[in-house]
Amino acid sequence: MEIFATLSSIKEGNLLSKIKTLNDNGFNNIELTGIEYLSYSNLNYIINRFQNVKFIIHNYFPIKHRPLMLNLCSLDNDIYRDSIDFYLNIINMCKKLNIRQYSIHAGYFVDFEYSEAGKKKEYKNISNKKKCLQKFINAWELLLKNAGDELDLYIENNVYSYKDYQNWGQNKPFMLIDLEDFYELKDIIDFNILLDLGHLNVSCNSLDVSFADTLDKIIDHTDYIHYSENDSKLDLNHSPKINQRIFNSIKKHNLKNKIITLEINSELSDLKKTKIMFEGLS
Numbered sequence: 001m002e003i004f005a006t007l008s009s010i011k012e013g014n015l016l017s018k019i020k021t022l023n024d025n026g027f028n029n030i031e032l033t034g035i036e037y038l039s040y041s042n043l044n045y046i047i048n049r050f051q052n053v054k055f056i057i058h059n060y061f062p063i064k065h066r067p068l069m070l071n072l073c074s075l076d077n078d079i080y081r082d083s084i085d086f087y088l089n090i091i092n093m094c095k096k097l098n099i100r101q102y103s104i105h106a107g108y109f110v111d112f113e114y115s116e117a118g119k120k121k122e123y124k125n126i127s128n129k130k131k132c133l134q135k136f137i138n139a140w141e142l143l144l145k146n147a148g149d150e151l152d153l154y155i156e157n158n159v160y161s162y163k164d165y166q167n168w169g170q171n172k173p174f175m176l177i178d179l180e181d182f183y184e185l186k187d188i189i190d191f192n193i194l195l196d197l198g199h200l201n202v203s204c205n206s207l208d209v210s211f212a213d214t215l216d217k218i219i220d221h222t223d224y225i226h227y228s229e230n231d232s233k234l235d236l237n238h239s240p241k242i243n244q245r246i247f248n249s250i251k252k253h254n255l256k257n258k259i260i261t262l263e264i265n266s267e268l269s270d271l272k273k274t275k276i277m278f279e280g281l282s
Contacts, residue, residue, distance in 0.1 A: 001282045003275050004029040004056065004261040016046050023053055025272060031261045033058040040093060047097055056101040056259070057094060059156070072139040073107025073132035073175060084139050088146055095150050101224065101259070103154035103194040106176035107136045123167045133175065137189055154192045154224055157182070159199035162233040165206040177203045179214045182221070195219070196226040197246050198235050198263065205232040212249055224259045225250070239266035239274055251281050
């Protein structure tokens with residue numbers, strides 16, 4: 001098991017200071033996500049300063065000057081093309097920096113604003129799911145081709161909050177929400193799933209299916225996990241200090257050879273305690 005901290009856990013400072021804070025507190029594995037725009041040369045300089053740290057990258061890193069809601073399912077040609085271009089640039093950057101893992105978000109059957117990410121979305125009619133999925137498949141094949149053997153790509157399962165469920169109900173507006181979606185996509189394309197447990201817990205609650213049963217069936221299909229706790233209604237990125245429901249479910253499984261990113265927004269002391277909890281499972 002490799003335990004990673006996410007950059008988003010540290011709220012203050014720039015990229016260099018955030019990495020230093022995590023590294024000084026015992027984290028030699030760091031997932032890069034978010035943060036302000038950086039040129040390749042600046043990023044290369046910063047990463048090379050931390051030779052003892054293993055880096056992986058998640059989705060939107062670094063954030064562009066103009067925030068963009070990435071969506072490889074979009075039927076809007078501008079959003080679709082911008083999303084592909086962004087991901088291709090990050091794939092090329094990962095290869096130059098010798099970063100081996102990069103994860104992206106699954107697509108959405110509705111387009112929404114960057115400011116709505118993680119919040120209740122404005123109701124919109126769901127686009128033709130078959131056409132949306134075909135767009136995603138075409139884009140995914142292009143990304144895989146560019147990644148080659150040098151980079152492992154992952155698709156993260158989406159979260160379907162109870163607030164979004166109030167808009168769309170059982171007519172799921174996003175792809176890769178639950179076990180049914182996972183099996184359907186696996187039948188179409190070859191992909192690795194980044195299993196976000198917080199997302200899965202919320203989505204299972206919204207759709208009134210068992211989180212524990214779903215976890216039992218999907219856990220062996222992944223070697224990369226995002227861990228956080230929540231109230232089963234919203235993706236809150238809590239630490240196990242609040243509750244340990246998800247941790248108590250995951251600890252029953254074999255986590256050997258898996259990447260575990262602690263995607264929690266809490267005090268640094270909580271982050272370190274959570275790391276110790278997972279180390280106790282190995």
